[in-house]
Amino acid sequence: MSRRLEPGDHIYCKRKGGLYDHHGIYVGDYMVIHLQGKAKKSGPLPPCQICGNKRVINGEIAKVCIDCFLEGETLEIYDYGVPVLTFTIRRSGTCSRRHSKPPYEVIQTAIDFLQGKRSARYDMLINNCEDFAIFCKTGSKGSAQVSGVLVATSVIAAASLICPATGLALAGNYVLSKFLRR
Secondary structure (H helix, E strand, O other), rough: OOOOOOOOOOOEEHHHHHOOEEEEEEEEEEEEEEEOOOOOOOOOOOOOOOOOOOOOOOOOOOEHHHHHHHHHOOEEEEEEOOOOHHHHHHOOOEEEOOOOOOOOHHHHHHHHHOOOOOOOOOOOOOHHHHHHHHHHHHHOOOHHHHHEEEEEEEHHHHHHHHOHHHHHHHHEEEEHHHHHOO
C-alpha cells in the first residue's frame, strides 16, 4: 500500500491467486462496504468476532470488517485522477483517470446502497464489486477488469479467425501478461 488508508477510499485485494480483484469502499472504523459475489457452495462458518459477519455470500451489499473483506490477502488502494501515463502503465482495475467525489459523499453513497436506498444486485459483467466501488467514488460505473478481459477476448477471437497460430500466440501472451504484471 503506497499511502495511508482513509475513510472513503476505494480498496481492493486479489482473489483466487490473483485471477481477479475484489473491491469495496472503506468507511472508517475498520469497516468496508462492498458488493458480494454470488453464493458459493460451502458449509456454514462461525460469525466473525470483530464484525459479526456470518460470511453469507448472497450477491448483495454488505458491511464487514477489513479482515473479512481481505480474507487474508493484501490491502491495495485504488487511485483516482491519475495522469494518462500512469493509467496506461498500471494494471487494469487498479486506478482511474476520473476524479473522485469528496470522501463524505463516497461514504454516503455506499451507506445508501447498504440501507437499500439504492438497488444493487450482483452481476459479474454489468454490476460487479468494482462497478459498485467506482460508482460510489465517481457516480458512474465502469469495471476495468471486465472491459479489459472482453477487449482481449475479442482481439484474440478475431485473430484466431484470420490466423489460428496468431490467435494462440495472442492468447498465450495475454495470459502471461496478466500473471507477470501482478
